[in-house]
Amino acid sequence: MASVALSMIMEQKDDYKLVMANINMPDMDSLSFLRVLHKKEIPVIFMSSEMNVNVAKKALAEGACFFLEKPISLEDLKSMWQHVYRKIRTPRKYKHKPNCGTKMNSGNDCQGIKINEAGDVLRPPLGGVKRNEAGGECSLATGHALDIDKQNTCTLTCKAQEASGIKRPIDDKEEQEEVNRDSNGTTGDKKHRAVWTPELHLKFTAALSALGDLKSRPKAILKLMNVPNITVRQVASHLQVQRIRGTDTTSLPSSLSRLSNCINRNEFPPAKQSSLVCQYDQRTSSFGVQGNTAQLDAPNSLITSPILLAGFNNHDYRRQNLYSGHTILSHYTNHHTNNPSEFYLRSQGQFQNLNQIRETSSFGYGAGMNEIMNQQPLGIEENSFRTSESHFPSMNYMTPEAAASPYISGNTFQVPNEPSVMNQEQYYTSSLTGPFDSQNQNQFSTEGARLTTELLEFVPEQIASGNTTNPNKFPADFNDGSQKLDTTAGEASSPNENQPLSEYDELLKLLEEDPQEASCVGSVPNAGDADRYCEWLRETLLENSTDPL
DNA sequence: TTTTGAATAT
DNA sequence: TATATTCAAA
Numbered sequence: 001m002a003s004v005a006l007s008m009i010m011e012q013k014d015d016y017k018l019v020m021a022n023i024n025m026p027d028m029d030s031l032s033f034l035r036v037l038h039k040k041e042i043p044v045i046f047m048s049s050e051m052n053v054n055v056a057k058k059a060l061a062e063g064a065c066f067f068l069e070k071p072i073s074l075e076d077l078k079s080m081w082q083h084v085y086r087k088i089r090t091p092r093k094y095k096h097k098p099n100c101g102t103k104m105n106s107g108n109d110c111q112g113i114k115i116n117e118a119g120d121v122l123r124p125p126l127g128g129v130k131r132n133e134a135g136g137e138c139s140l141a142t143g144h145a146l147d148i149d150k151q152n153t154c155t156l157t158c159k160a161q162e163a164s165g166i167k168r169p170i171d172d173k174e175e176q177e178e179v180n181r182d183s184n185g186t187t188g189d190k191k192h193r194a195v196w197t198p199e200l201h202l203k204f205t206a207a208l209s210a211l212g213d214l215k216s217r218p219k220a221i222l223k224l225m226n227v228p229n230i231t232v233r234q235v236a237s238h239l240q241v242q243r244i245r246g247t248d249t250t251s252l253p254s255s256l257s258r259l260s261n262c263i264n265r266n267e268f269p270p271a272k273q274s275s276l277v278c279q280y281d282q283r284t285s286s287f288g289v290q291g292n293t294a295q296l297d298a299p300n301s302l303i304t305s306p307i308l309l310a311g312f313n314n315h316d317y318r319r320q321n322l323y324s325g326h327t328i329l330s331h332y333t334n335h336h337t338n339n340p341s342e343f344y345l346r347s348q349g350q351f352q353n354l355n356q357i358r359e360t361s362s363f364g365y366g367a368g369m370n371e372i373m374n375q376q377p378l379g380i381e382e383n384s385f386r387t388s389e390s391h392f393p394s395m396n397y398m399t400p401e402a403a404a405s406p407y408i409s410g411n412t413f414q415v416p417n418e419p420s421v422m423n424q425e426q427y428y429t430s431s432l433t434g435p436f437d438s439q440n441q442n443q444f445s446t447e448g449a450r451l452t453t454e455l456l457e458f459v460p461e462q463i464a465s466g467n468t469t470n471p472n473k474f475p476a477d478f479n480d481g482s483q484k485l486d487t488t489a490g491e492a493s494s495p496n497e498n499q500p501l502s503e504y505d506e507l508l509k510l511l512e513e514d515p516q517e518a519s520c521v522g523s524v525p526n527a528g529d530a531d532r533y534c535e536w537l538r539e540t541l542l543e544n545s546t547d548p549l
Numbered sequence: 550t551t552t553t554g555a556a557t558a559t
Numbered sequence: 560t561a562t563a564t565t566c567a568a569a
Contacts, residue, residue, distance in 0.1 A: 236564065237551060
C-alpha cells in the first residue's frame with residue numbers, strides 16, 4: 001500500500017535510502033507516489049510484472065531511477081545500485097544526445113521487444129563490470145538483444161534514459177565533450193572513425209619514409225603527419241594493416257621482436273603473463289590478470305618480494321623461492337611514489353628453474369592511446385624526483401659469475417637474510433595472509449612491496465658485510481640449476497613448453513597423499529604445473545574448509 | 550576496414 | 560606505474 005509506505009517514510013525519512021515499488025499500487029497513482037519521494041530525494045525503482053513501455057518511459061521521465069520487469073533476477077538486483085548511483089550523481093538532465101539511436105538498427109534484434117520505433121535498445125550493464133563503450137552512442141552490441149528477455153533484464157530506450165538523466169558512467173567524459181562542443185562550437189577532440197583517404201595515406205607514407213624503418217612507430221608517424229583528429233592507435237592500426245599487406249617498407253626492428261629478443265639474449269621466450277603465475281596488479285593489490293583470478297594462487301614467494309633493495313636503479317639479485325628453495329634470479333628497478341621516502345620495487349626477470357614464469361609486477365594499459373594528440377605541446381614536463389642515493393652508498397656488488405653471465409647486468413648481489421625454505425604450513429599460510437616475514441618466521445607481514453627508506457637503508461650494509469664479497473657463498477644451484485646460462489644447453493632444453501617435470505609429478509602425488517609429509521621436497525616445480533598445483537590447493541582448502549586455514 | 554581488448558615492451 | 564607498441568579478435 002503506497003499510503004502505508006509513505007507514512008512510514010515520512011516518519012523516518014533518513015532510514016530509507018531507496019524505494020522499490022510496484023508500478024501498480026492499489027491506493028495511489030504511482031507517479032504521484034514518485035513525486036512525493038522525489039521531493040524527499042529518495043530514489044525510486046519501479047517494478048512491474050508486465051513491461052509496458054509507455055508506462056516505463058513515463059516513470060523514468062518523471063525521475064524514477066529504473067524500471068524493472070518481474071521476475072527480478074539476482075543479477076538485476078546486483079546491478080541496481082548503479083542506476084541509483086547514476087541518478088543521484090547526475091540528477092535530471094533533459095539534454096538529448098544527438099547520436100542516440102543512429103547506429104542501432106543492425107540485426108533487427110529488437111523486433112520482439114519493440115522498445116521504440118528506432119529499436120535503440122540499451123541493455124543496462126550487468127554486474128557493473130563490463131560495459132559497451134561504443135563511441136558515446138547508446139548502442140547495444142548486436143546479437144544480444146534477445147538475451148534481454150531471457151535474463152529478465154529491463155530494457156530502456158535511450159530517450160527514456162536520457163530524459164531521466166540515467167547515463168552510463170563511462171560515457172560521462174564523452175558527454176562532457178559534447179557539452180563543450182555544443183556550447184562553444186568545436187573542440188575538434190571528438191574521436192571519430194579514421195578514414196584513410198589517399199591524401200591521408202600519402203602523409204602516412206611520407207612520414208614512413210622520413211622516419212625510416214627503425215623509427216617508424218605510431219607516435220612518431222603521427223607527429224610527423226601532423227594531422228588533427230587522428231589518434232596514435234589509429235595510426236598504429238593503419239601501420240599494422242600496411243605491414244600485413246606488405247605495402248610498407250618498414251619491418252619491425254629485430255630488437256623489438258619478442259622472440260628474437262630472447263634468442264639474442266640466449267633466453268627462453270617469455271611466457272605469456274596470463275598463462276601461468278600471474279602478475280601483481282598494483283592498482284588492486286591483487287595478484288593476477290584481469291578476469292583470470294583463478295590463476296592467482298601462486299606461491300607468494302614468487303610474487304612479492306620481502307627483499308629490500310636500494311641504491312640501484314636496475315639491478316639483478318637472487319633470492320630463494322621459499323617453496324622450492326631454489327634460487328631465483330630477478331631484475332629489479334626502484335620506483336618512487338610522490339613520497340620520496342617510498343619506493344616500489346619492480347621486478348622483471350626470470351626464475352631459475354622456473355624459466356617459464358616471467359616475474360613482473362608491471363602492467364600497462366595504453367592510457368591515452370585513444371586520445372587525440374595535442375599538436376602543440378604545452379610544455380616540457382620534467383621528472384622532478386630522483387633516487388636518494390645519499391642513503392645508499394654506491395658499491396659494486398658484482399660477482400665474477402655475474403660478470404661472466406650474459407644474463408646478469410651490473411649490480412648483482414646476494415640478498416641477505418633469506419629465510420630458509422618454508423615448510424608446507426608456512427607456505428600455505430603466507431600465501432593466504434601475505435608475504436613471508438623473514439625477520440620473524442612465525443609472523444607474516446601484510447606489507448606489500450612498498451618500502452620505506454628506513455627499511456631500505458640497512459640493506460646495503462648487510463650486503464657489504466655479507467655474502468657478496470665472497471662468490472663462494474652464492475648457492476650452488478646458481479649454476480647447478482641454470483643450464484640456461486649456457487647458450488647451447490638453454491636452447492636445447494624444451495623452451496617454454498610448460499612441460500611437467502617428472503619430479504613435480506611425484507611431488508603432486510605426495511601432496512595428494514599427505515600434504516604434511518611433502519614439505520620441503522627438493523624437487524623443482526615446473527611453471528607449467530602451477531595451475532595444477534593451484535587447483536589442487538583450492539580443492540584441498542575447500543575440503544578442509546572447517547579448518548581455520 | 551577500423552576499432553578495441555589485452556598482452557607485451559619501454 | 561604510466562605510456563607505447565603490437566597482436567588479434569570484434
